[in-house]
Amino acid sequence: GESVGLHLPTLSVQEGDNSIINCAYSNSASDYFIWYKQESGKGPQFIIDIRSNMDKRQGQRVTVLLNKTVKHLSLQIAATQPGDSAVYFCAENYGSSNTGKLIFGQGTTLQVKP
């Protein structure tokens, strides 16, 4: 699979390969993180989330890894499909436990080549 060590605006992968999208977050006090997928003309769609007391969470074909030491989040997509082509945003919650304030990272465009 193809991965990026630092955030890159675009990631191009072959259909069937694994994709890894990286994200650096800014607030060491953030305790909740979400990955969203946004297709053209649509709003962000929830993919997977993780709380700060975990370092890995798996969903269907997706895995999120959290490294709090270096404030780094990654999204792994297994067996990437053409329908996975979209912009992927990580988001962190800045707020206190009583106030939700979800702030988005810059986004990575995933292009899947057939």
Place this chain on the structure above:
Amino acid sequence: DTEVTQTPKHLVMGMTNKKSLKCEQHMGHRAMYWYKQKAKKPPELMFVYSYEKLSINESVPSRFSPECPNSSLLNLHLHALQPEDSALYLCASSLVGQSNEKLFFGSGTQLSVL
């Protein structure tokens, strides 16, 4: 029903016009959000309502006026906008507005200010 519905989908307005964007959800959520998204950029938080009360205003200019008439509805009143306000305006909702909640987004209103 897991949808957040926004109307209109597209809006063109002049700088002297007054218009309103509308958002509706029937998931029983008590927190609702407005985000602004410029092309190829991440969504930026504007306002957060929790239990129909404004809890966060991210220093948004007063030409944007939010309103939450009840727990299912959220409006954004627009007056004397500038061309640089042209963007996709996204509405979202979550359970009560705490920091560990996922947000559900609508498809947005694409606004053009002439």
